[in-house]
Amino acid sequence: MKIxxxxxxxxxxILFLMLPIYWLINMSLKTNQEILSGFSLWPxxxxxxxxxxxxxDASWYGGYINSITYVLMNTVISISVALPAAYAFSRYNFMxxxxxxxxxxxxxxAPPAVFALPFFQLYSSIGLFDTHIAxxxxxxxxxxxxxxxxxEGFMRGVPKEIDETAYIDGYGFFTFFRKIFMPLxxxxxxxxxxxxxxxxxxxxxxxxxxxxxxxxxxxxxxTRTVSASGLDWGVLAAAGVLTIIPGALVIYFxxxxxxxxxxxxxx
Amino acid sequence: MRKTTNQxxxxxxxxxxxxxxxxxxxxxxxxxxxxxxxxxxxxxxxWVGLEWFEEILASERVHDALIRQIIFTLIILAIEVxxxxxxxxxxxxxxxxxxxxxxxxxxxxxxxxxNVVGTIWQIFGRIDIGLLGYMLxxxxxxxxxxxxxxxxxxxxxxxxxxxxxxxxxLLCYAGLKSIPDAYYQAAKIDQASRWSxxxxxxxxxxxxxLLIAILLRFMDSFMIYTEPFVVTGGGPGNAxxxxxxxxxxxxxxxxxxxxxxxxxxxxxxxxxxxxxxxxTVMVQSDKGAGA
Numbered sequence: 132m133k134i135x136x137x138x139x140x141x142x143x144x145i146l147f148l149m150l151p152i153y154w155l156i157n158m159s160l161k162t163n164q165e166i167l168s169g170f171s172l173w174p175x176x177x178x179x180x181x182x183x184x185x186x187x188d189a190s191w192y193g194g195y196i197n198s199i200t201y202v203l204m205n206t207v208i209s210i211s212v213a214l215p216a217a218y219a220f221s222r223y224n225f226m227x228x229x230x231x232x233x234x235x236x237x238x239x240x241a242p243p244a245v246f247a248l249p250f251f252q253l254y255s256s257i258g259l260f261d262t263h264i265a266x267x268x269x270x271x272x273x274x275x276x277x278x279x280x281x282x283e284g285f286m287r288g289v290p291k292e293i294d295e296t297a298y299i300d301g302y303g304f305f306t307f308f309r310k311i312f313m314p315l316x317x318x319x320x321x322x323x324x325x326x327x328x329x330x331x332x333x334x335x336x337x338x339x340x341x342x343x344x345x346x347x348x349x350x351x352x353x354t355r356t357v358s359a360s361g362l363d364w365g366v367l368a369a370a371g372v373l374t375i376i377p378g379a380l381v382i383y384f385x386x387x388x389x390x391x392x393x394x395x396x397x398x
Numbered sequence: 399m400r401k402t403t404n405q406x407x408x409x410x411x412x413x414x415x416x417x418x419x420x421x422x423x424x425x426x427x428x429x430x431x432x433x434x435x436x437x438x439x440x441x442x443x444x445w446v447g448l449e450w451f452e453e454i455l456a457s458e459r460v461h462d463a464l465i466r467q468i469i470f471t472l473i474i475l476a477i478e479v480x481x482x483x484x485x486x487x488x489x490x491x492x493x494x495x496x497x498x499x500x501x502x503x504x505x506x507x508x509x510x511x512x513n514v515v516g517t518i519w520q521i522f523g524r525i526d527i528g529l530l531g532y533m534l535x536x537x538x539x540x541x542x543x544x545x546x547x548x549x550x551x552x553x554x555x556x557x558x559x560x561x562x563x564x565x566x567x568l569l570c571y572a573g574l575k576s577i578p579d580a581y582y583q584a585a586k587i588d589q590a591s592r593w594s595x596x597x598x599x600x601x602x603x604x605x606x607x608l609l610i611a612i613l614l615r616f617m618d619s620f621m622i623y624t625e626p627f628v629v630t631g632g633g634p635g636n637a638x639x640x641x642x643x644x645x646x647x648x649x650x651x652x653x654x655x656x657x658x659x660x661x662x663x664x665x666x667x668x669x670x671x672x673x674x675x676x677x678t679v680m681v682q683s684d685k686g687a688g689a
Contacts, residue, residue: 140488145503148560151522152506154529158521166527208417216414223407231411233677238422240673242621244642245662248649249425272421275414333511335624336642340650350513354628364527371514378509386501390572393508393565394610 152375159368166364181369191370194349197263198332201346204267206327209274210320217282218308222291235276239395246272247340254341263346269337274327277395281326284396285319322388325381332377349374432659450660460661462636463644467620470555470640474619477559479612482566487600489571504564516628519557523629543630547637550630554638557625562618566611573607574600605683613676620669641665 158166159181160174185191219225220232250269251260259265289312297307313320339351353370385392433450435443454460485504490497507515523543525531534541543553577599585595623642626632632639632647639647645665649658 137488137490140485141490141500144485145500148503148507148564150529151518151560152510154522155518158527170527170532172529212414212417215410219407219410222401223404224401225403225405225407225411228407231415233674235418236677237670237673238418240617240621240669241422241666242623242642242645242662242669244621244623244645244649245429245666246425247646248655248658249428250421251650252428253425268417268421271417275418279414329509333509335511335513336646350511353517354513364521367517368521371517374511374514375506375509379506382502382505382509383498386498386505389501389505390568390607393614394569394572394607395614 155368155371158364159372161365163363163365181365182373184366185369185373191349191352191366194347194352195373197342197346198338198348198350201263201266201270201338201348202328202331204263205270205274205331206324208267209271209278209327210324212271213275213278213282213323214320217279217286218312220279220283221286222294235279236395239273239276241272243273243334243336247336250337251340260341261343261345261347265341266338266346266348267331269341270331270334272337274330277330278323278327281323281392281396282316282319284391285316285322289315318388322385322392325385326392328381329378332374429659429662432655433663436656446656450656451664454657454660454664457657459636459644463639463641466637466639467641470622471616471619473555474558474562475612475615477555478563478566478615479608481559482563482611483570483604483608485563485567486570486574487596489567489574501568504567506564507561508564510561512624513628515557515561516625519553519560519625520629523553545634547634550634550638554626554629557629558619558622561625562615565614566608569607569611570604573604577603606680609676609680609683613673613680616676617669617673620672 157173160177160179161171162176162178162180165171165174165176220228246269250265254260254262254265254269259268293311293315294307297311302311335348335350335354338348339354342348342351349370353367353374382389434445434447436446436449437443490500510518522528523531523541525535525542531541531543540546541549543549581599582595585599590598621642622640623646626638626640627643627646630638632643645658645661648654648661
C-alpha cells in the first residue's frame with residue numbers, strides 16, 4: 132500500500148511537470164489556424180510545417196548555430212581554466228584560498244542584470260560586441276565558479292596517495308595529470324562540462340544584450356518574435372521544443388550526478 | 399583530506415583568476431564608477447558622491463520592487479522547499495527503470511532555457527489557446543494573467559514551482575540516498591513513528607543538502623529576470639516588476655546610468671550579505687557533521 136501511495140505522488144508530480152511541455156509539443160504540430168480557431172487536446176491536422184520553417188529560415192536555424200557555438204566555446208574555456216584551479220583548491224593550502232573560494236561563489240550570486248550594461252560597454256569598447264566569443268567570455272562569470280566547485284568536489288574524492296605514488300614512480304606533473312588523474316575524475320569533468328553547457332544554454336539576458344545580428348542567440352531570436360506583431364505561435368512553439376532537446380538528450384547520461392552538479396559539487 | 403601548504407598553488411589558480419577578474423571585476427568597477435558620477439552626455443562626467451545611493455534608497459519605485467521581490471522569494475521558498483522534501487520522500491528507493499524515468503523526467507524542467515520556460519507558460523496560461531487558462535475559464539474562473547495582478551502573480555509562482563521544485567527534490571533525494579539501511583532497521587526495532595523517522599533520521603541527514611537547496615533557490619529567485627519578463631513583461635502595470643526587471647528597465651530602457659549603478663551595487667550587496675550568512679551556516683554544519 133505504501134509503495135502505491137509513493138507511486139501516486141510521483142505520477143501526479145510528473146504529470147504536473149509534463150503537461151505544459153506536452154502542450155508546447157502539441158502546439159508545435161498544429162497550423163496557426165488550428166491553434167487560433169479552436170481548442171483541441173491534440174493536433175487534428177498534424178503538420179511539421181512549423182519545424183520546416185525553422186530548418187529552412189536562416190534567421191531561425193542561424194540562432195541555434197550561434198547559440199551552440201558560444202556555448203561550446205564557453206564550455207571549453209571554463210573547463211580548461213577550472214581544472215588546474217580546482218586541483219589547487221583540492222590539494223593545497225595557500226594564502227587566501229578560503230577567501231578566494233568564497234569570492235568565486237559570489238560571482239555565481241551576481242545578478243546578470245547588474246552585469247548586463249557594463250558587459251555591453253566593455254565588449255563594445257574592445258570591439259567584441261556581437262561576436263560569439265563575447266558571450267562565451269561573459270558566461271564564464273558564472274560558469275567558471277560552477278566548474279571549479281563541481282570539479283573540486285570530485286577531486287576531493289581522489290586520495291592524495293595516488294598523486295604521491297605517481298611522483299615516486301617518476302611521473303612528471305603533466306604526464307601524471309593527463310595519464311592518471313584525468314581518467315579518475317572523468318565523470319567529474321563530464322558533469323562540469325554538462326553544467327557549463329546547460330547554464331550557458333539557458334541564459335538569456337547577457338546573450339541578448341551582447342549580440343545583435345551576427346551572433347544572435349536562439350533565445351534572443353525567440354523573444355524578439357514575441358514582441359513582433361502577428362505572432363506565429365506554431366513556429367514559436369516548435370523553436371521552444373527544439374531548445375529542450377539538447378538537455379533531454381544529455382540528461383540520461385548524467386542522471387546519477389545531476390544533484391551533485393546542481394549543488395555545485397557539495398553533495 | 400590532509401592538504402599541504404604550497405604557495406605555488408597560486409600559479410594553478412592564476413589563469414582562472416585572470417579570466418574571472420576580467421569578467422567580474424572590470425565590469426563591477428564600471429558600475430562603481432557610474433554610481434558616483436553624473437553626466438550631461440558627450441562623455442563628460444562629474445563627481446556627485448553618494449547622491450545616487452541616497453536617491454535609490456529613498457526611491458519609492460525601488461522600495462516597491464524590493465518588497466515585491468521579498469514577498470515573491472518567501473512564497474517561492476515556502477512552497478518549493480516543503481513540496482520538494484515531500485516529493486523526494488516519495489521517490490522510488492530501488493534503482494530500476496522507474497527510478498531512472500522519474501529522475502530524467504523530474505530533471506527536465508531544470509534544463510529548459512529560461513525564456514522557453516516563459517514561453518511555455520505564456521502559452522499555457524492563455525485563455526484562448528492555453529490548456530491551463532482555457533480550463534480555468536471553462537470552470538468559470540475569471541482568469542487573465544495579462545490584465546489581473548493576482549492572476550499574474552499566481553501564474554508566475556506556479557511557473558517557478560514547476561521550474562525549480564525539482565532542484566529541491568533532486569538534492570533531497572541525493573541526501574536521502576546516503577542514509578544507510580541500518581538506520582531504518584533500527585528505527586523499525588524501536589517502533590518509531592513515520593514522523594520520528596523523518597524528524598530524527600531523514601531530516602538531520604538532509605540538512606546539508608537542504609541548506610544548499612535553500613541557498614540556491616534564494617539566490618536564483620532573488621535575481622529572477624527572464625521568466626517573468628517573457629510571461630508578463632513586469633506587468634500588468636508594475637505588478638510583477640521584480641528587482642532585476644526594474645534594474646534592466648532603468649539601465650538599458652531609460653539609460654539612467656548613475657541610479658542604475660547605485661541600484662546594482664545595493665542589490666548585489668543584499669544578495670551577498672544574505673548568501674554569506676547561509677554559506678557560513680552551511681560550512682559550520684559541514685564541520686559539525688564531521689564531513
